[in-house]
Amino acid sequence: MSAPRIAVGLRRDLEILEVLRSPEATRGAGLSVTRIAELTGREKSQVSRALAGMKEEGLVDRDPETLTYRCGWRLFALAAATGESRLVQMAAPSLRRLVSQVHETAYLCVLRGRSVMTLLTEASPHAFRSLGWDGLTVPVIQTSAGRALISDWEDAVVRASFADEAFHEAPSPQRLRTVDDLIDELSLIRTMGYSKVDGELEDGLVGVSAPVRDFRGRIAAAINIVAPRNRLQNQLDAAGRLTVRCAAQLSRTLGYAGASAEGAPDDAPAHPTPS
Structure with missing residues (x-):
């Protein structure tokens, strides 16, 4: 098939996908072949053949009962990958600025189920630093x-999602013990603007994080900062406020x-005093 014909076919497929992302x-429950043909101004048989090909590639999904079509799983996977890359x-740049202020390793994290x-690690200048976690998952x-990341979830959703979590297997006294503890913690995070932990993932490490919004x-x-307890524990809240500012700046970029203009209270220091 020649390049011009491929381009024409691609353009026609994109017209169908544009229709399938419309509010209608x-x-x-999606759109029928007949309705898609009407909206694109094409023959029903042409649309049907195009949809069959796109369905095989995961670009569209077909409801087996209503026989209507929607955008498929592959489009959402591509969109997610593109969005995360951006x-x-x-x-x-935001993580580099934060590291220059806090002098500790900073991370960009996203949710994957539970x-x-x-996604990204910006290392601190310290000889002893936290390990890179890029691509790895933790609870x-x-x-x-x-x-x-879950601080804006409704209480009912938190209960349904974490009711079976093994809270009782806490390795340290700081670890949350029940789902009610988690709900109280999320309420506190919404008030403070950031979360903090002490030795709950790994003994001897402390961390703070602030949510980034689209x-x-x-x-x-x-955005997450992790450091040895003996270096950051006394400055953890100051680091938390700086992390809030960094997250707010990135949120505005998105x-x-x-x-807010600052993203944190005005009394947040320029940098925490190194411990």
Whole structure:
């Protein structure tokens, strides 16, 4: 097939996908072949063949009962990958600035089910530093990043999601013991603007995290600082306020209009005093 014909076919497929992301399609149960043909101004047989090909590739899904079509899983996977790649690029300068202020390692984290995955690590200048976690996952409730990422969840959703969590297996007295403890902790995070942990993922480490919001105001990521307890414990709240500012700046870059100019109280110091 020649390049011009491929381009024409691609353009026609994109027209179908544009129709399938319209409010008419997303508010209801999808669109029928007949309706898609009407909206694109094409023959029903042409649309049917195009949809069959796209269904094989995961670009559209077909409801077996209503026979209507929606955007498929592969489109959402591609969109997520593209969005995260953009998020990493935008976050890198913010993390570097934060590390220059706090002098500790900073991370950009996202939610993966009931786990937290690190997308980006900006190392501290210290000879002894936290390990890089890029691509690795850790449990939500054991980390300040995980708690920040779910801090806007409704109580009922938290209970349903973590009712079977093994809170009783806490390795340290700081670890949350029940789902009610977790709900209280999330309320505190919403008040403070950041979360903090002490020895709950790994003994001897402390951490703080603040949520990053996208243009819709939804939590899309968390910025996290982790350091040895003997270096940061006495300055953990100061580091938390700086992390809030960093997260607010990144949120504004992502189009969130609700981020304040500073993102943290005015009394947050320029940098915590190294312990």
